[in-house]
Structure formats: C-alpha cells, structure tokens
Amino acid sequence: MRQFFQRHPLIVLVIPLGMVFYFVYVGLAWNILVSLSGWTGLRVDYSFKGFGNYLRMLDDSVFWLSLKNTLLLFAIIPICVVLGLFLAVILDKGLKGTNFFRNVFLLPFALSFVVTGTLWAWMYNPANGIINSLLRAMGLGFLAGTWHTAQETVMPAIILALVWQFSGYASLIFLAGLKSVPENQVQAAYLDGASSLKVFWRVILPQLKAPLTTAIVVIAMYALRSFDFIWVLTGGGPGYSSHTLSVMMYRETFLSTRYAYGAAIATALLVLVLLLIVPYTYRTYRR
C-alpha cells in the first residue's frame, strides 16, 4: 500500500476528482433519469415514463412565465456593465479615498442574498418602508409605490435590487482592467490631439474586452441561477409573477413533491446555461 502510494503519488487526486465526478456528472445524468420518470410524492419512483414531463412543461404557462422572467433578469447585465464602467472610470482618476468608495460599492456583493433580500423587503415595504418614507418626506408621496408586492412592479423591483448588488462587482473588474491599460498609450493618444472621449472609445475601451467578457459571464450566471434573492424577497410571488426557472424548480420539487417534473425544469435550466457557457468556455480553453 505504502509502496503503491510512493510510486503513484497523484493517486490522492482520486478523492477530490471522484467527488466532483459523482456530485456533478453522475448527478446531472441521474437528474435527467428522474426527469424521464413518473416520480411524484415522497416515494422514490424511477419507472420510465418517456418525455411526458417535458411535454407537460411546454404546455405549462407558469413555465413560460418563469422562462420569460429568467431572461428578463438579463437586463441587469447591460445596466451593471454601464454603471460599473462609469464608476470604474471615476475610481481610476487617482483621487484620494478611492479605495474607500470602491469598498462601499462592493459591500452588497459580499453579503448573503438572505441579508440583502431582507434589507430590500424593508426598502420596498409599501406601508412604512425606506423608499416610500423617503419619497413622502421629500413631498413626492404620489410616487410611493407597491414595489415587490404587486405583479406589475415586482420584476423591475428585483432588477433594481440586483443591480445594486452586482454593479460594484462589475466596477471592481473594470477598475482592474483600466489599471492594466498602458499609461504611455493614453499619453500618446492625447499628444496626437485626441479628445478624452475619443481616447476612451478608441484606446481604452478596446483593451477592456477581457474584463467585459468576465463581467458579462459572471453576472449572467448569477442571473440564470438567481434563486436565493428572489426566494427571500418574494418567494416567487405575488402569484407566479416573479417565478424564475430556479424558483419554479424548487417549488415544484420540494414543496409540491413533483420530483420528476422538477427535474425536467432543472434540465431546461441546464440547457439554457449550456447555451450561454459552452461557446464561452470553448473559446477560452481552446488556447
């Protein structure tokens, strides 16, 4: 045994690699198996039922609403990118106290969605929450809204809160990108008589491709997987109005104990992630 270990020292890798293989790849296959079964209720049931769950999904208006809301959350990507870039440019001016402001902007990203979800429930509380109280105090009481408690406003409310949570992260990524743009290129462009706007568009922005991709992919992943924040703030409600695929999957599987149907919804979510990630990873790891 000892000798075997000495001859093949890398054999220890079997433990972590085995765990990843089992919990990720076996898990994915197993989930697809469940999605093809008729398992409802607490009793485990793997009897093969074909694609019934998928057909049912295509016929389920809650599924289409959840898909729409999941894609709607992508709205946070351009907003976070523009806001993050804007903040990064100001933070890159070399002013005193820059680190302090950067840390303040990033603070929401460090905290649990359970904390931020609870905080925003209080922000949005229609009766005496922070936003409505603030509006009334400013004499803008007519703007006081229903926010996350009404069907029409719940998705914009979620999007605003998620922008609050992720834009600081985007600005951090862009700030690092801006710092790596060679100073002499910028200087040279100015000496050639380019305006600062032109320098930004022609010299700086093209060099931010890598951080841009990073920010987009990371935020898109959060948007696709977003469960925690929505679950805490609205639970998917009112009604079904803030259901995303991940919320719907959790509800169907663990609250309604329709395991097979939940597994099918999870597969749909997986396909969506693969559509986004495969081209990206392919490009990244081809090198």
Add this chain to the structure above:
Amino acid sequence: MAGALPLSKTQKLLHALYYMLLFIFAVFYLLPFWGAVTTSLKSSAEVFTTSPLSFPEKLTLEGYRAAFNHLKKPLLNSLIITAGGTFFSVLLGSICGYAFAQYRFKFDNVIFVLVVSAIFLPYQAILVPLFQTIRRLGLYDTVWGLILAHTAYGIPMMTLLFRSFYGDIPRCIVQQAMLDGYRPWAIYRRIILPSTKIATVTAVVFQFASIWNELLFSLVLTGYDAMPATVSLNQMMGTLAAEWNVQMAGSMWLALPILVLYIIMGKYLIRGYMAGSVAAT
C-alpha cells in the same frame, strides 16, 4: 501623476464633480444598510411611529436580543458547517490545483476542463440527486450533509484558484526539489504551502464567505436540527413579519461575520473575486 502638478481651476472643479458623484453613489449603496441599522436599534413601537431612516429616539438592543434568541442555534450550525466546508474544500482544491499546475499526467487537460466547467453548474440541475444521496447516506439534517455538499461543489472553484496561484511558482524550483529527492507531497508541504500563504488565506476567506451566505443547499438538506442561519432568518420573515426591528437585527447578526471579514480581510476577499474571475477568462 495627479498630485505632481498644481491643479488648475477646471481640474479642481472636475475633482469636485467626481467626489459629488462618488458620494451620491455611496448613498445609493449604503441606504439599505443605514435603514437596517437604525431600524434594528429601535423598539417595535418606535418602528411604526418614526421614519425608518431617522435615528432611534431611544436606543434599544431589544431587537438584537430577540433575533439572537431565534438565531442562536442556527448561527452555531452555520459556524460549524462553514468551518468544515471551508477546510475540506480548500484542502482538496489545493491538492488538485497543485497537481494541475506542476505535473503532467494522462488526460490532465480534459480532466481540468471538466472540473472547472462545474463552476458554471446551475445547482438545480443536481438538486434531486444530491438530496437523494444525502438522505441515503443518512446525513439529511446533519451538519455533515451540508459540509459534504459544500466541499464537493467548492472543489471546482478552489482548483481553479489554486492552479493559477501555484502556476506562478517556477517549475524549475519544483524540478530541483525532485532532483534533490523530495517526493511530490513533501514538495507540496515544504515548498508550495509555505511560499503561498496569501493564496491559502485568499481561498479560505472566499470559501468562508460563500458557504456562510448560501441558502439553496441549506434549505433542501436540513430540517430543524442542522438548520443554518440563512434558512432561519428566512423563516423569521414569515413568523415575525411585522417585527421589522427584529428582522433587521437578525440580518445584522447574519451579516456580522462577513462584515468583520470584509473590514479586516477585505483585501483578500477582493483578491478572491478578482482571481476567480480573471482566471476564468
């Protein structure tokens, strides 16, 4: 560059504008926290009679006491789960990172891509099998069930982080050590680990924060006994819906370890965010 020359009038004006913008955005990012802190320090009665942004007329820790009574056990559970999950995922991820950074073996690139791709896994897609596995192992509603889950799903990110950190160590140092007769894991213990302490701290801080903050696995894999604080706080919103001072105090209890971490080790947390995303690009 900025401080070297005396500022012209336009530059001064511009700087004032920048500070004003930074300040406005700081208010936007801090507003929910300010509201939470003031509300958490008020009595239940005062919450209803005053603006949520006003400073408490009479400071009271009533909310913090009530929330702590509610969250006592879950906070302890969270601490155990986070410590265990952090330890094992960092240890195993570091071993993987070392192997992928310094050795060539069969299919190493394929295996590496397979491991790292799991970073993008939508957890719903393995949730039913995970639930079944943990139940069959008899680990449902135990801290060990969650430690196992957090370890398994933490390995991919940790592998990526450590591979990029250990990749910075010149290959010739490791090769020299091998010529000197050191075995791979002796090199790991004596050369790699001591020279990359910052990497380990970064990984530990990063994992601690992500496991402490997690909700989905905790919701699915625990009932009452091993319930972490995230689930408990979420339940509090249902049972104490009107007691906003208690809820805000509860949020503060849950945020406290992360806030402390952010203040004293923010540098490492930020390094972790950066390394994670830059390595992925």
